[in-house]
Amino acid sequence: MKTIGVIGAGQMGAGIAQVSAQAGYRVLLSDVDQARAEKGKAGIAKLLARAVEKEKISADDRDAALARLECVGGVEAMGACDLVIEAATEKEAIKRQIFENVGRVLSDTAILASNTSSIPITRLAQASPDPARFMGVHFFNPVPVMGLIELIRGLATADATVAAVEAFGRSLGKEIVHANDAPGFIVNRVLLPMLNEACFALGEGVATIRDIDTAVKLGLNHPMGPLTLADFIGLDTCLDICRVLFEGTGDPKFRPAPLLVKYVEAGWVGKKCGRGFYDWTGPEPVPTR
């Protein structure tokens, strides 16, 4: 593989474009328009500049990575790509439209992959030009820091597609795990029940926000408590994933905690809006109850 297309230049798409360019691939980055793609690239340039300041990479390596990364106005330019990774907004209709558009220009050997966190890969594959050359490639946020990629094959994904994307993922220096096309794949299937249970515990008055987080952090040796982590992820995103697990499995153990639903209804969705379980507006997060 030489040329990688990345569709969606938000948090994830920009991260995927960055690590691909740093690994030596030519990268074409698109978003809804050229200006959004350029904004994604500007963010990457800032992160790479910081890495140079910290002497993690050389200025030459930064310049070379940025030179390999080209912003394009739309998917029409992606005909030259060996692999196209879609990392647009988590809405099925948007992703389906993108697959239809990019399907018109993709070569008949190119692979199309989605970074979706929750939409079934086999269903998305139906909107792709060739389900044998379609799969899920689930990166973690922030992409340049997190060492894992989950690969998800749909029912029709060919072995050669999985092998090619696995080789690409390893060339980025990431560890690869394979998951079946089941709700939440591996990481969210295991993580979300813990975050949801912390919301149940808080709602039932088992302990305070600070004590639940301190207990899990120190008692289980986690880098941060579950309520802090939920605030980082976004409580709306946590709720969406809980619902995917609940609806996808039909298992009541995945039912969302009432307090989580209430916080999302209140618009208290976490760090991104300044308030979730913590107030994030000051220098340090402060528990809200």
Ligand SMILES: NC(=O)c1ccc[n+]([C@@H]2O[C@H](COP(=O)([O-])OP(=O)(O)OC[C@H]3O[C@@H](n4cnc5c(N)ncnc54)[C@H](O)[C@@H]3O)[C@@H](O)[C@H]2O)c1
């Ligand atoms: N944020 C995470 O922690 C995380 C982790 C793993 C996977 N994901 C998945 O990655 C994908 C992107 O998430 P994100 O957090 O980067 O979101 P984001 O909101 O930061 O970025 C999404 C980008 O997609 C663009 N976009 C919307 N419609 C488009 C279109 N038609 N064509 C091209 N671009 C379009 C938006 O303008 C935006 O720049 C989602 O599928 C999400 O589920 C997110």
